[in-house]
Amino acid sequence: xxxxxxxxxxxxxxxxxxxxxxxGAKVFVKRDDMTGGAEAGNKIRKLEYLVAEGQARSxxxxxxxxAVQSNHARATAIVAARLxxxxxxxxxxxxxxxxxxxxxxxxxxxxxxNALLDRLVGAEIRLVSAAEYATRxxxxxxxxxxxxxxxxxxxxxxxxxxNGLGALGYVQCAREVREQVDLGLVDGAKARAFAFDEVxxxxxxxxxxxxxxxxxxxxxxxxxxxxxxxxxxAGYFRRVVGRIVHQARGYDDTLQAEAELCFDxxxxxxxxxxxxxxxxxxxxRIARGTGLLLDPVYSGKALYAVHLAAKRxxxxxxxxxxxxHTGGLPGLLAEGAxxxxxx
Ligand SMILES: Cc1ncc(COP(=O)(O)O)c(C=O)c1O
Numbered sequence: 001x002x003x004x005x006x007x008x009x010x011x012x013x014x015x016x017x018x019x020x021x022x023x024g025a026k027v028f029v030k031r032d033d034m035t036g037g038a039e040a041g042n043k044i045r046k047l048e049y050l051v052a053e054g055q056a057r058s059x060x061x062x063x064x065x066x067a068v069q070s071n072h073a074r075a076t077a078i079v080a081a082r083l084x085x086x087x088x089x090x091x092x093x094x095x096x097x098x099x100x101x102x103x104x105x106x107x108x109x110x111x112x113x114n115a116l117l118d119r120l121v122g123a124e125i126r127l128v129s130a131a132e133y134a135t136r137x138x139x140x141x142x143x144x145x146x147x148x149x150x151x152x153x154x155x156x157x158x159x160x161x162x163n164g165l166g167a168l169g170y171v172q173c174a175r176e177v178r179e180q181v182d183l184g185l186v187d188g189a190k191a192r193a194f195a196f197d198e199v200x201x202x203x204x205x206x207x208x209x210x211x212x213x214x215x216x217x218x219x220x221x222x223x224x225x226x227x228x229x230x231x232x233x234a235g236y237f238r239r240v241v242g243r244i245v246h247q248a249r250g251y252d253d254t255l256q257a258e259a260e261l262c263f264d265x266x267x268x269x270x271x272x273x274x275x276x277x278x279x280x281x282x283x284x285r286i287a288r289g290t291g292l293l294l295d296p297v298y299s300g301k302a303l304y305a306v307h308l309a310a311k312r313x314x315x316x317x318x319x320x321x322x323x324x325h326t327g328g329l330p331g332l333l334a335e336g337a338x339x340x341x342x343x
Contacts, residue, residue: 001168001251002052006079007035007044010176013186013322019290023303024310025319028186028196029292030177033299033327038117039078041071041327042201042208045169046161047079053165054155055083063143064157065090065136067273068127069297069331072160072205074114077123087123088143091115092133100128100139113334160205162240164247170211171218171248171255177322178219188320193220197315198262200226200306201324202298203237208326209261210244217257221322224260228305230298231272234263267305273297275338279304284342295328296335302326 011031019027035044054062062080066073066089073089080087090100096108104127109115118125132139136159144154157166181189189195199222203209209227216222229237241261249255269276275283275296283300286292294300303323309315 001049001165002056003048003172004052004055006039006048006051006082009035010180011035013177013180015187016290019286019292020317022286022289023307024317025306025315025321026317027303027306027321027323030173030322030324032173033325033329035327038330039075039082041075042170042324043072043075043161044079045173046166046207047075047157047169048172049165049168050157050161051079051083054157057155058153059085059155060153061086061088061147061155062157063088063090063140063154064161065092065128065133065140065159067091068093068110069114069273069334071114071298071328071331073123074117074330076157076161077118077121080123081121088126089118089123090126090128090133090136090139092130093127094130096127098127098129098132100126100132100143102126110334114330115334117330160207162205162207162210162244164210164244164249164251167207167211167214167244167248168251170208171215171252173324174212174215174219174221177221194222195220196222196320196322198222198224198226198319199259199322199324200228200302202230202302202326203227203241204230204298206237206240206244208324209237210241210248212324213241213245213259213261214248214255214257216259218255222259224262226262226264226305226309228267228302229263229265230268230301233268234265237263264305264309266308267301269301275300280339280342282307284339292325293329293332294325295332296338297331298328299325
């Protein structure tokens with residue numbers, strides 16, 4: 001498949017005794033929070049394939065959607081600016097007036113975190129309500145149709161960049177980890193049939209898990225992928241990931257084997273975007289004990305789920321976990337007030 005190089009790879013894999021002790025298993029952190037500058041995180045690996053398709057279709061404007069502090073929307077906006085394209089972002093909000101058809105008034109837009117970065121790089125933002133957001137595929141296509149009518153060349157990227165094409169970014173990531181293992185860059189991994197016992201990652205829209213589910217057996221990374229739900233539940237994600245896996249095989253029929261998928265709902269917390277007190281305290285413990293900064297919406301909950309699995313005895317201190325740090329730092333910076341009690 002065509003791929004436009006956007007991410008700075010290979011990203012490092014780091015391991016520290018201090019982190020192992022805090023989590024309760026051997027944790028090898030794949031630093032995909034370092035795939036770039038402000039555009040960094042997991043989304044840019046998916047965009048390498050999606051934007052390549054957009055370019056092949058001569059797109060001049062990228063359309064996508066997400067929560068108001070969406071990391072995916074921010075990565076898309078920055079990539080668009082890098083490539084000289086326009087971006088229109090449909091962002092879900094619980095506050096104020098919304099419209100799928102007109103740009104949000106400046107006064108209604110946040111000036112922090114991902115939304116600040118979206119605005120700095122000049123993305124057009126439409127604020128949409130939760131009810132409108134439920135029809136996202138319809139309004140994205142309607143807007144694309146409207147733009148085509150005006151002679152523009154839109155390319156629609158689904159929520160989270162999560163379709164079969166985007167998922168290929170994480171098949172590629174699995175291949176990258178195999179190369180690092182073969183070069184002897186990961187302690188104790190080279191001689192094993194599988195380099196790790198499991199891969200663990202946050203799941204928000206399913207594309208990253210789908211790519212890893214196909215990449216992990218192919219690259220002999222691990223027999224199992226722990227998919228940590230940050231919204232919705234195991235039943236929902238089983239269906240979504242299954243659909244994306246099926247689509248991805250349509251692009252590459254060598255992607256037959258699939259890792260065992262463990263859909264883990266233990267770290268959902270109070271709701272999407274909000275942490276429990278224990279989760280917040282864990283994030284702060286990791287930051288202070290190891291210097292590793294996790295975000296409260298995705299990577300913080302994902303590592304917390306690994307910690308809970310170790311506490312339940314599902315993982316032992318000797319279990320080898322490849323933890324994908326998917327980024328999200330701007331989201332943390334937008335949530336400073338939630339941490340006031342910990343500082
Ligand atoms: C920082 C971060 N980590 C993990 C995820 C989850 O990835 P996916 O949407 O592919 O499930 C997202 C996006 O939803 C994200 O922004």
